[in-house]
Amino acid sequence: MNKSYIIAIVVVLVILGVAGYAFFLMQGGGNVYNIELREFAFVLKDGSFPLHVKAGEKITFKIKNVGGVGHEFMIVTDKDAVIDMIHQKIAELQAKYGNDTDKIETEYESWHESIMMQRKDLFLAMKDLEPGESATVTYTFQSPGTYWIVCAEVGGTLPKIHADFGMIAEIDVS
Ligand SMILES: [Cu+2]
Known part of the structure; x- marks a missing residue:
């Protein structure tokens, strides 16, 4: 085997290695979870909840809404605090607007946006789909x-x- 042939093989292997690693990083570096959102559940492909992950590791969630209505993927620290707070707010809006669900939903949406900014201790990440x-x-x-x-x-x-109907899932971080 001549020298240039060996060099060519080495070059090809290095290129494949770099391309493979770049692809691995593009995929999120390994901790990738595919999750479907539907009425009314988060469905983890290739596994089941609770999800077990490690603190300090970058986690990539590839999410898809396979349902017929809008859903959100929101990571929170305390589900009870969040859900109670939301129920209270909606009840307050119901008292204010009665049966006008459009008004209730519009004001709820803007409150939801601002509360996520104010309560970074509760709301960690959010994506609407x-x-x-x-x-x-x-x-x-x-x-x-x-x-x-x-x-x-x-x-x-x-x-x-939607959380009340089952759109809730647990992540255990160790
Ligand atoms: Cu939903």
Whole structure:
């Protein structure tokens, strides 16, 4: 085997290695989870909830709304605090607007946006998906504990949200 032939093989192997590693990074570096959003559940492909991940590792969630209505993928620290707060807000809007669900939903949406900004201790990440839409959400959990994926879209009977119908999933971080 001559020298240039060996060099050519080495060059090809290096290129393949770099391309493979670049692809691995593009995929999120290994911790990739495919999750479908539907009425009314988060479905983990190739596994089941609770999800077990490590603190400090970058996690990539590839999410797709396979349902017929809008859903959200929201990572929260305390599901009970979040859901209680949302129920209270919707009940307050019901008291204010009665049966005018359009008004209730519009004001709820803008409140939802602002509360996520104000309460960074509760709301860690959020992505809204229309039917058929896909997205990638990356997140690194800083400390061990139990976290939750919640959908807080209003649906069915107010003040219920999708989480009340089962759109909730657990993430255990160790
Ligand atoms: Cu939903």
